[in-house]
Amino acid sequence: MTWNISDKELGALLDQMTLEEKTTLVTGHGLWRTSANYRLNIPEILMTDGTYGVRYSIEQIDGPQDSDSQLASFLSVVNADLSRGVEGAFGSTRPATCFPNGSSFACSWDVGLAHELGEALADECQAFGVNILLGPGINIRRTPLAGRSYEYYSEDPILSGEIAAAVINGMQKNGVGASLKHFACNNSEVQRTTMSSVVEERALREIYLAGFERAIRKSNPWTVMSSYNRLNDVQAAENRWLLTDVLREEWGYDGVVVSDWHGIKDRAASMNAGNDLDMPESAARRQELLEAVKDGRVSAKALDRSCLRILKLIRTARNGLRTNITADFRKHHALSQRMAVESIVLLRNQAGLLPLDGTKLQRIAVVGAAAREPVIQGSGCATTRPTEVDIPLDEIRRLAPGATVTFNVVSDFAPDSAGEQAALTNIDAADVALFFGNTEVGYDGEGSDRTDLNLHDGQDELIDRLSRRNGRFAVILATPDAVAMPWVNQTAAVLAMFFGGQGAGRAVAEVLFGVHNPCGKLTVTFPVKLEDTPGFLTYPGENNRHIYSEGIHVGYRSYDKRKLAPQFPFGFGLSYTTFDYSNIEIDLHSIDEADTFTVSFDVTNTGKRAGKEIAQIYSRPHNPRLIRPLRELKGFVKFELQPGETKRVEVTIEARDLRYYDCDHRRWLLDAGKLTIEVAASSRDIRLERTIDVEAPALPSSILTVESQPATVLEQEFARKRFGAFLKEQLDLDDEETVKLLEYCGGSFLGIYNTVAWVAGDKISKDAMAAFLDSLNREMGRAIGKAA
Structure with missing residues (x-):
């Protein structure tokens, strides 16, 4: 089972391999395995899909492995119609725990819970003999329409990265590898294998790559998966800047880069770029690589490097195998319920409608098919066949045993239909009405983006209509991402479950009835309407190019900068209790790039119920050198308080996370000056703040050239003094004359050389000015290097 082999022995194996064997090793076998080499006793490893559950297809994994059968099976997955059910979509799929999807459980903001998820996924993988689970997926939720939003965590890279690292560590510490995906900018399903995500480098680094x-x-995943899309007009699987310059050389990653399934279009280009493993098996692409190595378009060294990485991966995976593991599905179902409880977000609760008292209610009207047939997950390769499913309607009846609970579907309320009057009577007579709403089932997933932010099948109109008849009206939403809520001010309460997994039915009922206090908070901004979303004007792209026009201002960063009120802000979530914040302290008054500091503060539960709070730490620059968001998340913590209890809370922040990327200097930089650290209950609910000093070189806003406007040279005292000394020496000026010339230069719109030449003629040559500015740039660059 295991494969105990040293690095030296791996090298010897590589030396014995023929060119054909090497190109086979870097090509998958069938849909889900690496290629074994029986001559050299190199075993295979098995991988399968799942960002929130283990999708083990019996036909695909245990069935015929010929290319025709495998391609047909693969296409049946990606083109599946989820409305036919999981069995219809995937054939005979082994039952596994369907945990809350990424857009749901990230709302828990609970890193410890994410680690537990990783442990549970590892147990189920071990029970099935799976070595690598293809997840987690952490692409930024740039638009709420994106088809795979339900798999992804957040619009913020720090939150996404923290949760992903915890999941990966939970898996890999238990012998199962992760595949961090999709690298990078897989933010839409529109023409997903041909569309180019056109993203400026600063936004790429600060937003879309930062979570990876x-x-x-923090976790060193065994594999990283390249994405389907093109990135800045280069296929991601063939993008050397992405896979080698950034991932390998800058970040130091030395694991295996695996392609998304059939994501490679040019195998030689992908190997040269650093994409090691081509999945799934493709005889045509294997032959392309073989010919490319023979004719020198791919070096033998590049092929050997990828082979060695894959051999090391096989060794790690085989040695992680644990025999006689039986997955405890009952325990994992309970974990799924607990995760759903921690992730449900209470968005509205007028007049304290919730929690409900099941002992006092006489009539409860439940509306919506999702109460009886819960929408627990999205559609696509991640779809998991659940081991069991909690039914919200059954759980409501369990918690209100003395009440009459009526149930109607949307079509019962069709005007002039046979059942309309009876259905309306149920609403009118109810002590409380609970509406289970959802987006279109089967359209929220891989292969297609949503076309709007509406609920499905006229539900928005019906919510508005029914909530006007009964003021005690609560809406429970099962959606992949944000939705518009034109009816929100008419309803008393709103809960967001997103896709809460197989335990969400019990979880939401127990939150509704106060068995648990809601404690989830949003990981994306909910817009009032689609037109408010940051990338609206350039979505979904045209001519195979999708320009990310909002740059670094993704999600809440854009709403803040535009002073645009969202429906619900990033980080928002209500509770059945209340929390007060006080007594902020920061252990450092001044920081530089190498520092780590701690923000501490008191939080008191001022209500009558025990509850959990999620405190968020944001940074707000005062006078940023380049354009910056108003504030950005830099840390968070979740904790529980009993009624009346006060807890001293601490969050540690690395100064490296306060940096921005300067494309001219090609460096991460800190702004010199003042920085405010904010403690918040959401991005729009700042409770405490403290200002600190940042020690860093004070730089002009851009690299200086002879065409730079003089104000750019003069804006920082360091450069101003050097420039004044240069003019004084070159033009033989006294101090007063130098000051006056600097003042004159400061008001010019011309380039710095032309400005000086206008009054000094040819006394300073353009070459001399350029040489001075180059030396000044180098001097400032050295200052940056020392600071780093």
């Missing part, structure tokens, strides 16, 4: 870097630094 964080997860890799």
Whole structure:
């Protein structure tokens, strides 16, 4: 079972392999395995899908492995119609725990819980003989329409990276590898294998790559999966800047890069870029690689490097196998319920409608098919056949045993239909009405983006209509991402479950009836309407290019900068109790790039119920050198308080996380000056703040050239003094004359050379000015290097 072999022995194996064997090793076998080499006793490893559950297809994994059968089976997955059910979509799939999907459980903001998820996924993988689970997925939820939003965590890279690292550590410490995906900018399903995500480098690094870097630094996943899309007009699987320059050389990653399934279009280009493993098996692409190595388009060294990485991966995976493991599905179902409880977000609760008292209610009207047939997950390769499913309607009846609970579907309320009057009577007579709403089942998933932010099948109109008849009206939403709520001010309460997994039915009922206090908070911003979303004007792209026009201002960063009120802000979530914040302290008054500091503060539960709070730490720069968001998340913590209890809370922040990326200097930089650290209950609910000093070189806003406007040279005292000294020496000026010339230069719109030449003629040559500015740039660059 295991494969105990040293690095030296791995090298010897590589030396014995023929070119054909090497190209076979870097090509998958069938849909889900690496290629074994029986001549050299190199075993295979098995991988399968699942960002929130283990999808083990018996036909695909245990059935015929010929290419025709495998391609047909693969296409049946990605083109599946979820409305036919999981069995219809995937054939005979082994039951496994369907945990809350990424967009749901990230709302728990609970890193410890994410680690438990990783442990549970590892147990089920071990029971099935799976070595690598293809997840987690952490692409930024740039638009709520994106088809795979339900798999992803957040619009913020720090939150995404922290949760992903915890999941990966939970898996890999228990012998199962992760595949961090999709690298990078897989933010839409529109023409997903041909569309180019056109993203400026600063936004790439600060937003779209930052979560990956964080997860890799904190968990070192065994594999990273390249994405389907093109990135800045280069296929992601063939993008050397992405896979080698950034991932390998800057971040130091030395695991295996695996392609998304059939994501490679040019095998030689992908190997040269650093994409090691081509999945699934493709005889055509294997032959392309073989010919490319023979004719020198791919070096033998590049092929050997990828082979050695894959051999090391096989060794790690085989040695992680645990025999005689039996997955405890009952325990994992309970974990799924607990995760759902921690993740449900209470968005509205007028007049304290919730929690409900099941002992006092006489009539409860439940509306919506999702109460009886819960929507627990999205559609696509991640879809998991659940071991069991909690039914919300049954759980409501369990918690209100003395009440009459009526149930109607949306079609019962069709005007002039036979059942309309009876259905309306149920609403009118109810002590409380509970509406279970959802987006279109089967359309929220891989292969297609949503076309709007509406609920399905006229539900928005019906919510508005029914909530006007009964003021005690609560809406429970099962959606992949944010939705519009044109009816929100008419309803008394709103809960967001997202896709809460197989235990969400019990979880939401127990939150509704106060068995648990809601404690989830949003990981994305909910817009009032689709037109408010940051990338609206350039979504979904055209001519195979999707321009990310909002740059670094993704999600809450954009709403803050535009002073645009969202429906619900990032980080928002209500509770059945209340929390007060006080007594902020920061252990350092001044920081530089190498520092780590601790923010501490008191939080008191001022209500009558025990509850959990999620405190968020944001940074707000005062006078940023380049354009910056108003504030950005830098840390968070979740904790529980009993009624009246006060807890001293601490959050540690690394100064490296306060940096921004300067594309001219090609460095991460800290702004010199003042920085405010904010303690918040959400991005729009700042409770405490403290200002600290940042020690860093004070730089002009851009690299200086002879065409730079003089104000750019003069804006920082360091550069101003050097420039004044240069003019004084070159033009033989006294101090007063130098000051006056600097003042004159400061008001010019011309380039710095032309400005000086206008009054000094040819006394300073353009070459001399350029040489001075180059030396000044180098001097400032050295200052940056010392600070780093």
